[in-house]
Amino acid sequence: MGEDEKGAPRNGQEVKDYYGDYATLRVPEHEKRTFLNQLMVFLGVLAVWAAVFGGASMANYLDARGILIASILGSIALGVIAFLTGLIGSYNGVSTYVILRHSMGRFGSIAAGIVISGISAALWFAFETWLFGVILNGVFPESFLARVEVAAAWGGILMMTTALIGYRGLAALSYLIVPAWFLIIPLALAASISLKGGWDRLFAATPPEPAGLAAGITFVIGLYIVGATIAPDITRFSRRPIDGPLAWFVHVVFFMPIILIAGGWLQLLAPGSNLAAEMTAMGMGLAVLVTGILGQWSTNDNNLYSASLAWVNAVPKVKRWVWVAVLGVAGTIVAVAIALGYGISLEALFAFGTLLGTFIPPIAGVMIADYYIVQPLLLGRRDPRTRYSFGPGTVYGAIRWPGILGWAVGSALAYWLPQQYAQIPGAVVGLFTGLILHTLLMALSVKARIPYDVGKWVETETGW
């Protein structure tokens, strides 16, 4: 405990927090938070219009029952995945990328970090900037400044600016928005369903391009799999090991379906519209502006922050503000391009969610396999608190090939199989392929005495 209070890693040496936010170190005891605190943080991430639009995009492919089932099953799957990944974070008190050093090696963890946060979070910035334009267009359809591409352009620049100057006060906006969000959205949905013909019409409605339930589940998992994979980034702050993982499970299983179903059902009843536009038509423009602008802004600012942090961890010689500027400008350009290509159509969001659901779950699979199967059963490290070691002088493999191979093959199968058999959810395939392949290859490597690490990397004083 004494070591923790000093902010020191496990081996007892006190270390300066060089990258900030304990990005490469164990979280000290005095910084740890309760279940409720973490639940609010997670709900703050979830309460954005992107999730509502995500639900809406399912209505192109699923009927009301399909949206309901896919939302619930996908959310439960996410809850289970993130509980397992989150528990690794809360036991060890370190971030996802640091955890991955043990299952993928030092270079593998850098590559995974870039894919998970450096690229995905930057793309989320672009998509949420575009959605900012979609929301404003729904509230002020006649205004030039609220044209989707125009609003995306100035919105992206403004969000980038606040991320650049590091205005942390924006984080408080999430706390203001979250409870209001879960009051406003169900009320708006209930009124909309009633206005658009009621429950009978909703359950009789058919999607324009019906697709299998598996595609819907993959989409739901893909929509938030990045969050589930990087759950340790938040759960590492847990006071008790169970706090963070349980908070993740509760927020995704009980709250995410509400948002997805709200977006999906309304889209099904009023194709071509969206909940923001419908709310505006019902006279709830103020509520849309409050939840849309404040919520979107505070969350998107954070996307850019996470993406820049991942790049700093990969290329530490370039300052964080340079990464924010580069990623912010690039993300804004991508947002404008999406706006010009898709307007307010949500097809782009479905494609993006599916793409994330293809390449990220295998990483979670490898992480889970390594901590819960490989370390205790193959390498004999039973105690979950001492299973992994971190800190200056710790030796990692430069590349741990079973983990890398599990990720690569899992991604390839998750991409290819659903194209051949539409009923197979790619995200689940990727997760289990990563999990099984990493376990089997490590078992083979241990039993046959084949080295599972290529090269080595010794952790420096900065945690690098």
Place this chain on the structure above:
Amino acid sequence: MNPEELKRRYTTYKALAGLLLFVVGLAAFASADSYRSHFIVAAVVTSVLVWLNSLRLSNCRNCSERRVGEIAVQGGWLWTSFSLAYASIVPAKIYGIEGAALALVEAISVALLLGGAYFLLRVKKETGAALTI
């Protein structure tokens, strides 16, 4: 400051805020032309959640000043946020709340919102608890 005294004061404020949220919901229910049931549900949910938090605060045994502040901040955000929800949704034309009734409901909501913001800042000042809990 004495944590017990702070606890008592914050619990009282929150119990009052919960009551006012219930009153706002009831007033909206009484004056709405349509979808009145929505406001009954909202009144019960919002007030119960804020009351539960105040109960949690009052049952906090041997809590430090900072811990009292943390729990108070959580409830403070709830009440402030629900006030914002009422203030932004009640004017929607589908509910048909107009004239003096609308002005009254909006006035209480905005007062609760501002009161919530003040409460949060005061808790932060008195206990040192962070606002981003």
